[in-house]
Amino acid sequence: MLSAGGRARRAGALALLAALPDAAALLDEAGVVLGSNAACRALLGPALPPAGQPAELWFHPADRPALRAALAAGGQLMLRLADGSEDAASLPVLLAPLPGRPALLLLRLAPPRDVAEERLALLGRMAGGIAHDFNNLLAIIRASARRMLEDPQAAEGEYAVLEQAADRGAALIRQLLAFARRQVLQPALLEPDRRIRELAPLIERLLGPGIALELALDQPGRMVRVDPAEFDRVLLNLAANAREAMGGRGRLVIGTGARLVLRQVPGGPAPGRYLQIRVQDSGPGIPPELLPRLFEPFFTTRAEKGGSGLGLATVQGIIAQSGGHVSAANAPEGGACFTLLLPRSEGEPPAGPARPAGARASAARPARILLVEDEPALLRLSRLALEGAGHEVLPAEDAEAALELLRQGALPELLVSDLALPGMDGIALARAARALRPGLAVLLLSGYAEAAVGLDWAREGWHYLAKPWTPEGLRRAVAAALDKPAAHEQDQNGLDTRG
Numbered sequence: 098m099l100s101a102g103g104r105a106r107r108a109g110a111l112a113l114l115a116a117l118p119d120a121a122a123l124l125d126e127a128g129v130v131l132g133s134n135a136a137c138r139a140l141l142g143p144a145l146p147p148a149g150q151p152a153e154l155w156f157h158p159a160d161r162p163a164l165r166a167a168l169a170a171g172g173q174l175m176l177r178l179a180d181g182s183e184d185a186a187s188l189p190v191l192l193a194p195l196p197g198r199p200a201l202l203l204l205r206l207a208p209p210r211d212v213a214e215e216r217l218a219l220l221g222r223m224a225g226g227i228a229h230d231f232n233n234l235l236a237i238i239r240a241s242a243r244r245m246l247e248d249p250q251a252a253e254g255e256y257a258v259l260e261q262a263a264d265r266g267a268a269l270i271r272q273l274l275a276f277a278r279r280q281v282l283q284p285a286l287l288e289p290d291r292r293i294r295e296l297a298p299l300i301e302r303l304l305g306p307g308i309a310l311e312l313a314l315d316q317p318g319r320m321v322r323v324d325p326a327e328f329d330r331v332l333l334n335l336a337a338n339a340r341e342a343m344g345g346r347g348r349l350v351i352g353t354g355a356r357l358v359l360r361q362v363p364g365g366p367a368p369g370r371y372l373q374i375r376v377q378d379s380g381p382g383i384p385p386e387l388l389p390r391l392f393e394p395f396f397t398t399r400a401e402k403g404g405s406g407l408g409l410a411t412v413q414g415i416i417a418q419s420g421g422h423v424s425a426a427n428a429p430e431g432g433a434c435f436t437l438l439l440p441r442s443e444g445e446p447p448a449g450p451a452r453p454a455g456a457r458a459s460a461a462r463p464a465r466i467l468l469v470e471d472e473p474a475l476l477r478l479s480r481l482a483l484e485g486a487g488h489e490v491l492p493a494e495d496a497e498a499a500l501e502l503l504r505q506g507a508l509p510e511l512l513v514s515d516l517a518l519p520g521m522d523g524i525a526l527a528r529a530a531r532a533l534r535p536g537l538a539v540l541l542l543s544g545y546a547e548a549a550v551g552l553d554w555a556r557e558g559w560h561y562l563a564k565p566w567t568p569e570g571l572r573r574a575v576a577a578a579l580d581k582p583a584a585h586e587q588d589q590n591g592l593d594t595r596g
Contacts, residue, residue, distance in 0.1 A: 110203070238259060
């Protein structure tokens with residue numbers, strides 16, 4: 098029986114508990130729950146055991162021994178909730194013994210941390226990785242350009258080196274935008290089971306002859322709304338990771354299923370109905386100490402093999418921007434397992450396979466084009482590319498100059514404009530231009546523009562081409578825009594040119 102002093106101490110601890118913003122509970126030295134606060138009850142809901150029961154019942158059976166071991170000394174743990182699956186996200190759990198007798202412990206889920214310091218550390222790693230990669234590319238570009246001047250006979254070979262450096266820089270930017278969830282996406286209804294079957298031959302070639310691909314597709318007809326090209330990119334990225342983990346020999350299983358999430362836990366998906374995609378390999382698995390950092394940008398365990406550390410960060414960014422969630426865990430039978438959750442959508446699947454982007458011919462009938470670009474060198478190069486294809490080009494250095502040309506009676510068939518312009522941006526320009534000239538076709542170009550993220554391109558009836566473009570890619574995008582249906586284009590090397 099507690100003494101009067103013990104009861105007063107417990108009452109004081111429970112009052113402190115109620116004031117904490119994080120989910121927390123008060124335990125005795127055996128780990129039995131004495132009380133919990135409102136945040137804890139909101140987090141755990143029906144799974145919350147009543148006072149007088151062990152707190153370990155909150156957590157996954159496989160994680161309970163770690164909690165019991167920490168009761169004596171306290172410490173921070175990563176634990177999964179009891180109703181979570183094997184790959185459920187782990188919660189940071191802090192056990193802090195309170196001074197005095199009788200022994201009491203404060204259990205806090207998602208303990209507070211120095212968010213600013215954590216963000217600065219992440220930004221520091223990102224800045225270091227970006228600086229390293231771009232300095233390498235700039236060194237290549239400068240050295241190749243100098244050699245072209247010094248030895249004109251080497252120009253052809255060095256030109257190829259310059260193109261490769263530009264492609265690598267563009268790919269790095271796309272990965273960074275994907276991680277930051279700032280890509281310009283073109284979501285469409287997609288049936289994952291069908292898409293995975295269509296992608297299987299390409300995945301098999303990527304894996305090589307020593308790795309068997311097995312499909313366990315259990316959601317025929319179920320639809321999600323996602324960018325098809327980015328969906329493919331995610332699966333190919335995970336398959337490439339699995340190939341490296343298995344050393345060229347093993348088995349990769351891609352399966353689909355359904356997942357219902359009733360409540361959100363820190364780091365987990367929002368409540369809702371999801372289509373689940375599991376990508377599981379037969380490799381050695383992921384070292385437990387690396388799991389918390391797996392999706393960090395520029396974090397890699399294969400730096401000596403050319404790993405950039407952006408692959409999984411890109412996967413996470415694409416899935417999150419699509420309203421979904423991705424997690425990683427070690428499967429009980431061995432190997433790493435990545436679980437993708439995408440919100441289910443209602444609708445009819447496409448009638449047939451979509452025509453590949455870039456399938457249109459790059460030739461287009463000559464047209465009058467209003468070209469708007471605030472970078473003089475790009476304005477000159479894009480004008481030359483379009484005039485070389487037989488188009489008449491009306492150049493303008495900003496939105497106001499372009500609108501003035503329209504007010505003066507210019508009658509272009511197509512507006513080609515940079516998105517990020519000084520003053521009025523490309524989106525506002527396109528709307529103002531269509532007010533002056535209804536039915537004007539629009540093609541917007543950009544390396545990145547905040548206003549373009551989340552824009553409904555199909556509703557606007559506009560086209561989009563990401564920088565850096567090639568002359569052939571620009572001509573192809575112009576041909577598509579003049580052909581009316583709004584769609585994203587790809588560059589000449591088959592690279593998706595979306596931001």
